[in-house]
Amino acid sequence: MFLQLIVLLLTFPFSCSLNQEGHLLYQVKLSFDDPDNVLSNWDNSDETPCNWTGVTCASQTRSVTSLDLQSFNLYGxxxxxxxxxxxNxxxxxxxxxNINSSLSESELGSCDSxxxxxxxxxxxxxxxxxxxxDLPNLKYLDLSGNNFSGKVPECFGRFQKLEVLSLVGNLLEGTIPLELGNITSLKQLNxxxxxxxxxxxxxELGxxxxxxxxxxxxxxxxxxxxESLSQLTRLIDLDLAINGLSGxxxxxxxxxxxxxxxxxxxxSLSGEIPEKGWSNMKKLRLVDASMNELTGMIPNELCELPLESLNLYENRxxxxxxxxxxxSPxxxxxRLFKNRLTGYLPKDLGKNSPLLWIDVSQNEFVGEMPENLCANGVLxxxxxxxxxxxxxxxxxLGQCQTxxxxxxxxxNFSGKVPARLWGLPHVSLLDLVSNSFSGEISRTIAGASNLSGLFISKNGxxxxxxxxxxxxxxxxxxTGNDNHFSxxxxxxxxxxxQLGKLDLHNNELSGELxxxxxxxxKLYELNLANNYISGNIPQEIGSLSVLNYLDxxxxxxxxxIPISLQNLRLNLLNLSYNHLSGDIPPVYAKAMYKSSFLGNPGLCGEIDGSCDGRSEAKNIGPVWLMRLILALAGIVLMIGIAWFYLRCRNFKKVKTVIDRSKWTLMSFHKLGFQESEIMDLLDxxxxxxSGSSGxxxxxxxxxxxxxxVKKLWGRSKIVSDESSDLEKGGHFQDDGFEAEVGTLGKIRHKNIVRLWCCCSTMDCKLLVYEYMPNGSLGDLLHSTKSALLIWPIRYTIAMDAxxxxxxxxxxxxxxxxxxxVKSNNILLASDFGARVADFGVARSVDPNGKGTKSMSVIAGSxxxxxPEYAYTLRVNEKxxxxxxGVVILELVTGRRPIDPExxxxxxxxxxxxxxxxxxxxxxIDPKLNACFKDEICKVMNIGLLCTSPLPINRPSMRRVVKMLQEIGCRSQSKQVGKDGKLTPYYYEDSSDHGSVP
Incomplete structure (x- = not known):
């Protein structure tokens, strides 16, 4: 106490008037890093701290009763x-x-008030x-959104007055303790x-x-x-979603x-929805039992309630x-999509309620669309x-401005589309594909200023x-293909x-392009096949740099054929059955493009059947020359392999015997082997x-x-391209031994590679790690075995890393x-669990330096x-x-971070x-199953967020983990939110019921 008093006196040379509670709170301030300076008025200008930000005092005693510092960006x-x-x-x-400690048992025990x-x-x-x-007066306890681990203590059943217990979004294990059923005062359990x-x-929760x-x-x-939950007669919100419940x-x-x-x-709930009893639940507003295995009919009593939201989609x-x-008023x-519902839709649907969203897709409904869906003007x-x-x-519906x-x-819709429907100002997607609509596109479409997807193919x-x-x-x-446009x-x-896709094939269009x-x-697909279009192919088409489909x-x-078409990188080219003439551009004058030019007898090229077929004799010279070059290259290659083998064999014979007595061993775990075993097998x-350092x-x-075993030899020169460190001027840099040992030797985590021990001499250093049978993510992802990495495995790898x-x-x-951080530094265990590895350039961040530290070299690959690292040389978590984020994009696309393409x-x-x-x-990587598309899009969105050009816009890694966890939860439910689109592109995918990316 005497020492604390001395500290306070030194800290407050002119603060004799500040009371003891003020001194305590000032120490609280000193314990935090306050980058936004929100506690700037916590000083000695008053007798009490009652006017300080976030502090509330009792009106009579001026004693501190409340401390509210939420969302102040405090660290410590x-x-x-x-x-x-x-x-008090x-x-x-x-x-x-950003409170980043654990909670001390002894310190908390005295917070009785x-x-x-x-x-x-x-x-x-x-x-x-x-x-x-044991806190006798505690009524509200919120520890949600942290990294607490272990079990929920059984002793939590001893709370005397607790009304709210929230432990949402932690890393808690074990099972939910039965003892929580003893907290009879509890009003919220999250x-x-x-x-x-x-x-x-x-x-017991009953x-x-x-x-x-x-x-x-x-x-x-x-x-x-x-059944005991039926005893909770005061229950307002019951949420048991995203589990494996059955019955x-x-x-x-x-x-x-x-x-x-x-x-x-x-x-996995099954059976029929209870038919009776719903009429007693007059307060029920939201029912969501979607994505189960429920059978039977929708109870009439349920539909008689004044519901606001009814979601029963993806059942039976x-x-x-x-x-x-x-x-229902x-x-x-x-939302009732993906069931087996039949009959007519209720005639007055929307007439008596503020209907916003209706989705009854993929059922067996018949009859006409209800006329009053937008009667309240909010649909x-x-x-x-x-x-x-x-x-x-x-x-x-054409008058529904919303x-x-x-x-x-x-x-089986038919007839003409209401003229006003074409021009609704807020519609972004109009999908009428595969019906029997007739008539013309109304000129009122000029008013559809937000329309991004117009899909009207396969109609009349x-x-x-x-x-x-x-x-x-x-x-x-x-897309307006398979109609009768003229x-x-x-x-x-x-x-x-902004147009990306234009598809009008199988119509009666004429005239010139x-x-x-x-x-x-931005056009990537142009399909005008099977019309009556005449004239020349515009030379300008060759300037459409992203076009990859041209029919x-x-x-x-x-x-x-315009020579400029050679500038395109086309996945499909079809100019067949026209009246084209002249030479085929050299890039396309190959047998693989033969089907692209059928039915054009005036075209000339080296493709069999065209007007200017070259004799085989003309090609003999070049063919044999190529064969000769290949043969010589093969001979040179064989000689090189033989020379390399002999050099390696001689090297083994003269290899210096290491004096094991000079080795220094440092272990970080209990070892079941001796260093001599390792040295004998470094063959x-x-x-x-292998890498630049060993x-x-x-x-x-x-x-x-x-x-x-990673074997490092002395000091290694930094190479310029794919090395772990890129250093200006080509100077020599430390091999990373000290950083690797200093980092891995003191941390323990299931997703960090385990360093067993290290051995060193003057000339050689060995690092001994746990062995990862599946190698690195980069090697596997960019090899012929990448098909092993199905999406659930890729998601797990991203989560682990x-x-x-x-x-x-x-x-x-x-x-x-x-x-x-890169895919080659993420190692995969036998079950494809991921471990972060290679800490040769890792650095600790000085917490007093606001999370940044200047480095003399650029580290990374x-x-x-x-982008900011190259010119600031500031090291931080961003x-x-x-x-x-780049690793996430690798997982989603299957592509390398840099590529000549x-x-x-x-x-x-x-x-x-x-x-x-x-x-x-x-x-998206074409090897991935399309059924995971929604989850893949969301994960890619996180990757794009992480790679934001501005560091301030990148989420923390803790936030990234939370977002990935949320996607994992939602992916199981296959929900697509109302605003869930990743990009504004739309596709005619009839299976999608949310915003379609």
Whole structure:
């Protein structure tokens, strides 16, 4: 106490008037890093701290009662020992900061007066302290969004007054303790999004008769929903989504008369929805039991409730939709897609409710579309894909100014499209594919200023395409194939500068192609096949740099093939069955393109059957010359291999015997081998990799265990291209031995490669690691074995690597920056679990230096280096985050970070450009199963966020882990959010019911 007093006196030379609580809070301030200076008024200008930011005092005693510092961007440990000395402090909130310690058992035990403790959304680690349960007045405890691990303590059942317990989004293991059922005062229990071991919903939770919120989303639960939950008569929100629950929905749940939200989506529930009892639940507003295996019919009693949202999609429901659902006065969302529902849609649907979104796609509905869907003038989305609906589109839909998406593909609709529907100002997607619509595209389409996807193929539309189409500045895709359009293409169509796809094949179009097509800078597909288009092929088509699909076959085109087409990189070229003449451009004058020019007898080239076939004799000379060159190259290669073999054999014979007595061994784990075993097996036959600083060997020990040994020789010169470090001027740099040992020797994490030991002499240094059977991610991903990496494995690798880097950035003291994150430094175990490796250039970050440190060299590898690093040489976590974003893009695309195909770009710029110009399908690795497309898009979005040019826009690694976890949860449910589009490209994919990337 005397020493503390001296410190306070030195700290406050003029603060004799500040009371003791002020001194304590000032020490709290000193314990934090406050980069935004939000605690600037915490000084000695007043007698008490009652006017300080975030501090509240009792009006009479002027004693501190509340400390609210949420979202202040504070860094540092939780100052429990100081705060618990404020005897009247009842309210503590550090929500959404960067508190990065563990919670001390001893320090927390003295906070007897605290009733509200909120430490959510921080960086806390370690176990949950048992002492928390002994705080006699604690009513509110929020530890969500941290990195707590271990089990939920059974002693938490001892809480005396606790009303809210939130542990959402941590790393908690074990199962949900039955003892939580003893906290009878509890009103909210939130345990969602934790990696618990498989377990059941504790039946004891039915004893929590005061409970209002039970949130157990994604808790790895299985088995049936216990009937005891029907005792929770005060329950308002019951959320058991994203688990493995099975069996029927308990009938007793319909006795929860206070329930407002019931969320059971993404489980394996089966059987019929309880038919009776729903009429008692007058407060029920939201029901989401989608993505289960429910059968039977939709209960009429359920539809008679004043629901706001009903989601029963992706089940096995049959029968008709009860007409009573149309009487729900608050219904704004109805999603019933992917069932086996039949009959007519309720006639008055939308008439009595503020309907926003309706999706009844992929059922067996018949009859006409309800006329009053937009009666309340707020309807935004109408999705009725793949049914047997017929009749015309109601004229009232054309007057619905709020519409944003209309998808009616694959039905039996007929008649003319209401003229006003073509020109609705907010519609971004109009999908009428595969119906029997007729008539023309109305000139009112000029008003569709937000239209980006116009898909009307496979109908009976006729007439000319109006000039007003050129007003659609945001149009990205226009498909009108298999109709009866006639006349010339409108000259205004070349004004569509954002157009990516134009498909009008199988129509009756005529006239010449319009001039000015060079403005289609983002066009990647042009298909005008099987029309009556005449004239020449415009030379300008050769300037469309992203065009990869060109089909002009089956027309009446004439003249020469423009030589400029050689500038294109086409996946498909079809000019067959026209009246073209002259020479075929040399690039295409090959047998592989023969089918591209059929039916053009005037074309000449070296393709068999064309008018200018060359004699075989003319080609004998060049062919034999090529064969001779190849033969000589083969001989030179064989001689080189033989010379190399002899040199290696001689090297083995004269290899210097290492004096083992001079080796220094440093172990970091209990070893089951001796260094002599390793040295005897450092043979060239065991080399599995090499780099600028040495070689890596696989060594199988006498006990059958394999280890990887990195052998470093002295100091190595930095090479210029693919080395781990890029140093200006070609100077010599340390081999990374000290950094590797200093880093891996002191950290332990399941996603960081384990360093067993190190051995060193004056000339040679050995690092002994755990052996990773599947090698590096980079080697596997960019090899012929990449097909082994199916999407679930790639997602797991990204998750593992992110957790490893998050540990380095947030859980190590001081934080560690890897500085060379890349796919070759992510190693894969036998189960494809990922480990971050190669810490030769890693650096600790000085926490007092605001997270940055200047370096004399640029560390990293080409294609992975953050753009700001090259000119600032500032080391911080944002550099690693950029590099990790590149790794994510590698996993999504299957491409290398740098490639000659990109030109002057790298992978990041290539992905951005390709997304913008060609769409998502040309970015995703074609080896990946399309059923994972939604999840892949979301993960790629994280990669793009991590590679943001501005470091401030990149999320922390801890946030990256959270986002990946959320995607993993959502991917199981296969949900697509209302605003879930990654890019504004749309496709005619009838299976999609959200925003279609």
């Amino acid at each position: 440990p939780f100052p429990a020992s100081l705060l618990c000395r404020l005897q 402090l009842t309210y503590i909130s550090f929500y959404n900061n 605290v009733s509200y403790l909120s430490l959510g959304q921080n960086l806390l680690t370690g176990l949950l302290p048992d002492k928390l349960a 345990l969602s999004y934790n990696p618990f071991l498989p377990g059941r919903v504790p039946a 004893n929590l008769t005061n409970l209002e919120v039970l949130w157990l989303t994604d808790c790895n639960l299985y088995g049936e929903i216990p 029927r929905i308990p009938v007793g749940l319909t006795e929860l008369t206070s329930l407002v939200q019931l969320e059971l989506y993404n489980n 429901l049959v029968g008709e939709v009860p007409g009573s659902i149309a009487n 608050n219904l704004y969302e109805l 935004e989305e109408v999705l009725m894909i793949e049914n047997s609906l017929s009749g015309g589109i109601p004229a009232s 519409l944003t998406r209309v998808r009616l593909a694959n039905n 539309f006729s007439g000319s395409i109006p000039e007003e189409i050129g007003f659609l500045e945001k149009l990205l895709g226009f 006349g010339s293409l409108p000259t205004s169509i070349v004004k569509l500068g 319009p001039g000015g097509v060079h403005s289609w800078k 002009l076959s089956g027309n009446q085109l004439s003249g020469n 060239e036959d065991n080399v599995i990799g 070689k890596v060997y696989k060594v199988v020990l006498s006990n059958g265990e394999a280890v990887a 992110a957790e490893g880097l998050s540990y380095l950035h947030h859980d190590c003291v001081p934080p560690i920056v890897h500085r060379d 080409c294609g992975y280096i953050a 550099s690693d985050i950029y590099s990790f 990109y030109g002057e770009k790298d992978l990041v710029k290539w992905v951005c450009t390709t997304l913008d110009q060609k769409g998502i399908d040309l970015v």
